[in-house]
Amino acid sequence: MIEVPTVRRRLLGAELRRLRDKAGLTLEDAARILECDRSKISRIETGHRGMRPKELRELLSEYGVDEARRHALAELARQANKRGWWQDYEDILAEPYQDFISLEASAASIWAYEAQLIPGLLQTERYSAAIAEASLVKESKEQRERFVAVRMARQRVLNQGEPSLAFWAILGEAALRQRVGGIDVMREQLHRLVELSSDLPNVNLQVLPFDVGAHAANAGTFVLLTFPEPTDLGIVYLDSLTGGMYLEEPRDVNRHRLVYEHLRASALPTQASIKLIEKVAREL
The missing domain is CATH 1.10.260.40 (lambda repressor-like DNA-binding domains)
Structure with a gap:
């Protein structure tokens, strides 16, 4: 273990x-x-x-x-020192990703920026399965199914009670238009985004439209996690094909925090973002 x-x-x-x-x-x-x-x-x-x-x-x-x-x-x-449910999936989860899930489970807030894909916490099962089918090229069908099961289980943090995790997601417009799994899967996924934004007050969603052009996060996607007050601790997770890496130094965390604030200012407000998501769903 x-x-x-x-x-x-x-x-x-x-x-x-x-x-x-x-x-x-x-x-x-x-x-x-x-x-x-x-x-x-x-x-x-x-x-x-x-x-x-x-x-x-x-x-x-x-x-x-x-x-x-x-x-x-x-x-x-x-x-x-606590054993988590995700450790039952050690056969398919890289160690850094297990660390990420454990941190996600106790975070006070998560700020995610995704340029091309829907964040895992917001994915439907069929969308997640399409991602697994395309990206887990060396894994078996059973392993891909277990990967999807992990992703669905992770989503419990969004409505696990009080205090609720504050989840803020900024999506690049490409994430709405990349037809993962085909039209039906994508339309279901977009409707899911609208539902979550409406039903869960702790979920905030913004879209960074194409016409923004260059922006503060052109270097790539990231996730910033902070933990319950009064620790004031934060960490940045950068995903990769080999399991991801962490930035833990306060100066690095603060730099990404500043970048995220700039992204918020550049992205569409929540209601305008929802309207764009609905528009893209209709156009599929």
Whole structure:
């Protein structure tokens, strides 16, 4: 069984390092607090090992962290050691993608920009199956079906109760017009987008039309995840054929946050976006 989620451990470790520095303490000081070797603290801060709840409480107390922030970080640490439903699909999911699903499941907000495809959280089953059929060229029919099952299961985060995940998707107009699976599949998918935007108040949808021209995200698509306050932690996921990669440094996260704000300003407002989606569906 793989060690999951490594990304969440790195995220927690980086925050612990920042809090230690803010408190003016060294690695040796932190080691004395836990009565351990300096190397253990270093491995915790780099995400190479987890820590017991009692150890986390002791460190955060000595670092002068307030109660609300201690609770948020304790939850992050608890999630780092929790086995998720997605681990039953290790045979078809790359490790970075498993990490992504685990982070998605506990995120407070997700901002997604997709240029050519509908984001996974908004896909219909038939649209997802068409993607799997086209892209999973080495996998068997059963593996492709399991991939679709994972994608459908992921969508539970959109209506899993309070507090609801705040999901914001900006779609390039090409994502509406790329006929994935044929006309019937695509028309169903477009109607699904309209329904989700209308039925789920935590789902916001905008379309970036062709006539915008050059825009802030010409470098490519990305997903930005942030976690429950008051941690103020965020991470950027970049998808790829080999499983994806993460940007965890605050400067990289903040750069993508700024890019997303520019995309919001360039894209059509929600109601105008829905009208364009309905127009494209009629034209199919």
